[in-house]
Amino acid sequence: MTVPPPAPARKKAAKAAAKDAVAGEAKRVDKSPAQKALEKLGLKRDIDLALHLPLRYEDETRITRLVDAREGGTVQIEATVTASEVTFRPRRQLLVTVDDGSDTCVLRFFNFYPSQQKALAVGARIRARGEIRGGFMGWTMMHPHTRAAGGELPTALTPVYPTVAGLPQPYLRKAVLGGLARADLVDTLPADISSQIGLKPLWNLRQALSFLHHPTPDVSLAQLEDHSHPAWQRLKAEELLAQQLSQLQSRRERAHLRAPVLRADGAGSLHERLLASLPFQLTAAQRRVGEEIAHDLADAVPMHRLLQGDVGSGKTVVAALAATLCIDAGWQCALMAPTEILADQHFRKLVGWLEPLGVRVAWLTGSQKKKERAEMLGLIERGEAGLVVGTHAVIQEQVQFRNLALAIIDEQHRFGVAQRLALRSKTNGDEVEPHLLMMTATPIPRTLAMSYYADLDVSTIDELPPGRSPIVTKVVSEQRRDEVIERIRGQLAAGRQVYWVCPLIEESEALDLTNATATHSELSEALPGVMVGLLHSRMPTAEKKAVMALFTSGQMGVLVSTTVIEVGVDVPNASLMVIEHAERFGLSQLHQLRGRVGRGAAASACVLLYSTGDAPRLGETARARLKAMAETSDGFEIARRDLDIRGPGEFLGARQSGAALLRFADLATDTHLLAWAREAAPLMLDRYPELAAKHVARWLGGKTDYLKA
Ligand code: ADP
Ligand code: MG
DSSP: OOOOOOOHHHHHHHHHHHHHHHHOSTTOOSOOHHHHHHHHTTOOSHHHHHTOOOSEEEOOSOOOOGGGOOTTOEEEEEEEEEEEEEEOSSSOEEEEEEEOSSOEEEEEESSOOHHHHHHTOTTOEEEEEEEEEOOTTSEEEESOEEEESOSOOOSSOEEEOOOOTTOOHHHHHHHHHHHHHHSOOOOOSOHHHHHHTTOOOOOOHHHHHHHHHSOOTTSOHHHHHTTOSHHHHHHHHHHHHHHHHHHHHHHHHHHHSBOOOOOOOSTTOHHHHHHHHOSSOOOHHHHHHHHHHHHHHTSSSOOEEEEEEOTTSOHHHHHHHHHHHHHHTTOEEEEEOSSHHHHHHHHHHHHHHHGGGTOOEEEEOTTOOHHHHHHHHHHHHTTOOSEEEESGGGGSTTOOOSSEEEEEETTGGGSOHHHHHHHHTOSOSSSBOOEEEEEESSOOOHHHHHHTTTTOEEEEEOSOOTTOOOEEEEEEEGGGHHHHHHHHHHHHHTTOEEEEEOOOHHHHHHHTOOOHHHHHHHHHHHSTTSOEEEEOTTSOHHHHHHHHHHHHTTOOSEEEEOGGGTTTOOOTTEEEEEETTGGGSOHHHHHHHHTTSSOSSSOEEEEEEEOOTTSSSOOHHHHHHHHHHHHOOOHHHHHHHHHHHHOHHHHHTHHHHHSOOOSSOOTTTOHHHHHHHHHHHHHHHHHOHHHHHHHHHHHHGGGHHHHHO
16 A cells, blocks of 8 residues: 555645744744643653654665666666556556656556646656566556656765654654754863773764755765764764763762661571571572672662572572561661562561561552551551562652661562652651662573673572472473373372463454353353352452462462463462463563462473464464573573563663653673773763763753662
8 A cells, every 4th residue: 555645734734834844942832732742752852852863764866867876776777758548457546657768657546636647748857766576567666756857966865764744754854963062062072081981983973963864865875774874873982981981970969868778687687586486597699699688688778689490490598588677676677569469478478487586567568458558557667567569659759767777679670660759758757878689580581681780780590499399391382282182181180280371462353362161161161169269350459369378378279370480479489381383472571470489399391382363374483482481491591591582672671661761772692891881980080070970961851860779
């Protein structure tokens, strides 16, 4: 389908709007749709417009003779119309034959206005631009852009910008041109900073931007496309520098903030008593990260630490030990988890560990009864609860801590940046900041850690507790479902329990997925005498809890569930996990799910059931994911492969969507620029603090908060 040219009325409106845009910001009162579209693209300041770079370019700088045209190329020709007719076979169309003296070409239009037909009458001299194809009838062009011949040819390539509906290219071009002309593009990069680090002299910012918006036709298009052109290098270096500066700045700002000093006081401390009461010995890795955290907490500078450790590596107990340091010093600790089920598990575990030692643990969740909630809020406000566990409810406004000193966030990647910020601001009003500990089972690859998390300290648990049996992972076609059910019988006979995970129930209708309810009936029928439970996100909380309790106690043999069990569920007797439609899950999600088994001594297995639907075989990325799962159970290796398959944008999830952080630089290929930016940032902050501030404001505008979260 081709898009009809805009109606004259629309054209007029766009023209008027374009005039406004050039006239400047001050006059804007009523926003036109195009202006709203500009804002939707985040193009508010002149500098934003100047940094809105073309996706590609069109070459209108030269005329190609038809005899020199190449099949499939995009060319601009200048020629005389020698014939023009409307035919109706196979459908109504305008056929215009043109001759440029070297050869002829047929221009074909399915949508056209009478005015267009008139402009293309026999004898007219025209310019036409489009993709040219050879064929039975000689050269043809489908729906070329046409206009009267003559007039000067532009000297630069014509930019084509990323845009949205309601924002035509000509309008956007003018707006960008205006922004580029008005924006303050004075260099913020002092020569000694770029030269000292040994970065080749790059174009200055104004040169680079002007060039990228309007490159001269002799440029290597390949260099523009793969962003290796020096102008691109300049922009990427600037962008990475802004990111590093902003993170370094927030690190230094934090160094001036005060947090409570939390220190264990030797024998008889809560910390010692919890250690002594645990039914297991800490692993060496748990001890090491515990010391790293304790070291931070004993300092008056707020901690900002990420604790990463594979699924089942035992992060919860490390968090509990950190909490004891805080509570023992007379302060409060909050632990927040992304789902109610996970928060509930934490709550039970922590109550089990800490209440015998005299610590009061409060519980906060959205689904709580009013009375219970009021009671909890009281405990928290009066400081009677040393530890508060819950979901997002923990950061709601009504929650007043008496003296919060440590905030722990589990599975931090599932929280939005704004939520993390809110938790950090939950202090008791004074100048005191809480220490922040984030936990994740999705390890962050090194280049990402160096760039996005540069102001975080990272602790890593790199070993699993002893006695875990390795999980055998099998990738099995849906056609062998019966064999899988047979395998479930075997596990149940051996006294084990089984998880069966289905994709989201919300999507099941639309995507024709086997939904959890159907699977639940199927398994109930196939396994007479066995309690088969069902858990999905639409169930009321109380019902969810009841189902989980039956499974945890071992009465329920099989739990059919949507991904609500993804994080944190801990039932060591479960030895088999079946994941249905495994091809629809992301890699880290599959890994998290698999981590629910293999928690006890029994040999455990994970079956990834896949279905190709109508397709002859699985898509390439789905295949790569399942292959990775079958080949390794190492979370770090999984994360590396995930990054390979998905790229950093998706990998970062919420953090990325909070702000378009790296638009130009590519961490996979621009490692040398990243290394440069990391070295340049501290020098620049020390020697040129004002330029550094200007640089960050230019590149990040109001987004810097997101970088600090
Ligand atoms: P995750 O890191 O995935 O959050 P958990 O904290 O839930 O892992 O721990 C998984 C299981 O391992 C829990 O049952 C926990 O009590 C147990 N565990 C933790 N540390 C040890 C240890 N050092 N030795 C034996 N079991 C441990
Ligand atoms: Mg956990």
